Amino acid sequence: MNGMETRAGRLFGVGVGPGDPELLTLKAARVIAAAGVVAYFAKRGRPGHARRAADAAIAPGAAEIRLEYPYTTEMAADDPRYRAAMAAFYDAAAATLADRLRDGVDVALLCEGDPLFYGSYMHLHARLARDFPATVIPGVSGMSAAWSLAGLPMTQGNEALAVLPGTLPEAVLTARLRAAEAVVIMKIGRNLAKIRAALTAADRLDEAVYVERASMAGERCLRLAAFTGAPAPYFSLILLPGAWGRS
């Protein structure tokens, strides 16, 4: 036994919820306040959404690690250059956190919404969880904040829910909308015209509710048919409640 040996630090993937700082869980607030290092993803030139939501929970003087994405604008997710650049970015981020974990420091990695639901955290979990104890703290998802703001009963009893990315081809989206009951459409941004066309083809446009910035300043919801803006902002999605919610 080496008396100088240090216990490895623990990695926490901390869901900080949809944006409202009050939608952090008690557990998230406790783990963030106790962590030796608070890490977070951010786009170039931006404060970082997760960092902002967690601000009040971070202990004064805590060490912070900003993990800045290599791109500020979206690139096709299947572009090999994009994939290579992102893999290198996640490798470097994991190496940075591993250094601190090996020193025995607990690291809280802040995640918008819920870490394993469309989150960047999973890329670091995949790279670090074999070597270090990793705990995921679930958070309130952006879609929960959206249907709560809209007051829409999404699913009841034996209804299914489909979460569909707006990036799907129009024909695929139309077919899935026809087969689905309750639906959430994510990643609407520049896909809005295509999504409208698919909703119209599936005869479901009238059910669609557009929600923007749920739980944050400027939050709003309205019938999609009445929304004329384009492209839709980052924090926006479309909801179609199940049959019970339409009655």
Place this chain on the structure above:
Amino acid sequence: MNGMETRAGRLFGVGVGPGDPELLTLKAARVIAAAGVVAYFAKRGRPGHARRAADAAIAPGAAEIRLEYPYTTEMAADDPRYRAAMAAFYDAAAATLADRLRDGVDVALLCEGDPLFYGSYMHLHARLARDFPATVIPGVSGMSAAWSLAGLPMTQGNEALAVLPGTLPEAVLTARLRAAEAVVIMKIGRNLAKIRAALTAADRLDEAVYVERASMAGERCLRLAAFTGAPAPYFSLILLPGAWGRS
């Protein structure tokens, strides 16, 4: 103007999360602590899951209203007697809360998980939100707690998520499993043998992870293929991560 007129109370549908009292949000804890009345659903002879998760947040001496479901065992959800009994139950519960709201008292109605995602809250929201200000506070869902415990990256990039009730007929379940990417199967209970058959028919049994009591005492997860218990308990579900999570 009548000087004795009171402001109507506000109804809060408060998501208390998946079971761990630390997975309440800061907002849920604040609203519960400040409410004049704390109401909750419970099965006959049981303390009520939402009540238990919220216990530490309830102010000492707060007035409580227990809304006890008329049935302790499951009845077919499409049985007209069941539907009539449940409608009468929700009518009576709404009338009880309306009495307090008319007195100007704020009522926090506790909800397991997230109120508008397979929750009983929506039945009272539908009955009360026209007459009283109603606010829904989103919570961490049981499925988020499950995939966090399992450390499973559920959805990434352009993957879709399907949430399927295990009550669907086997052929429907099989078809949907074939078409889906990431999947959550809820309400597995006595449907487990049928769900296994559907997963086998869709050639997806090996991907399936069984999770029980996520975030609560006795939580566990294992490959569904290795799970031999039946029926599955109330707090259990099956997860199939998207392609990224399987790589």
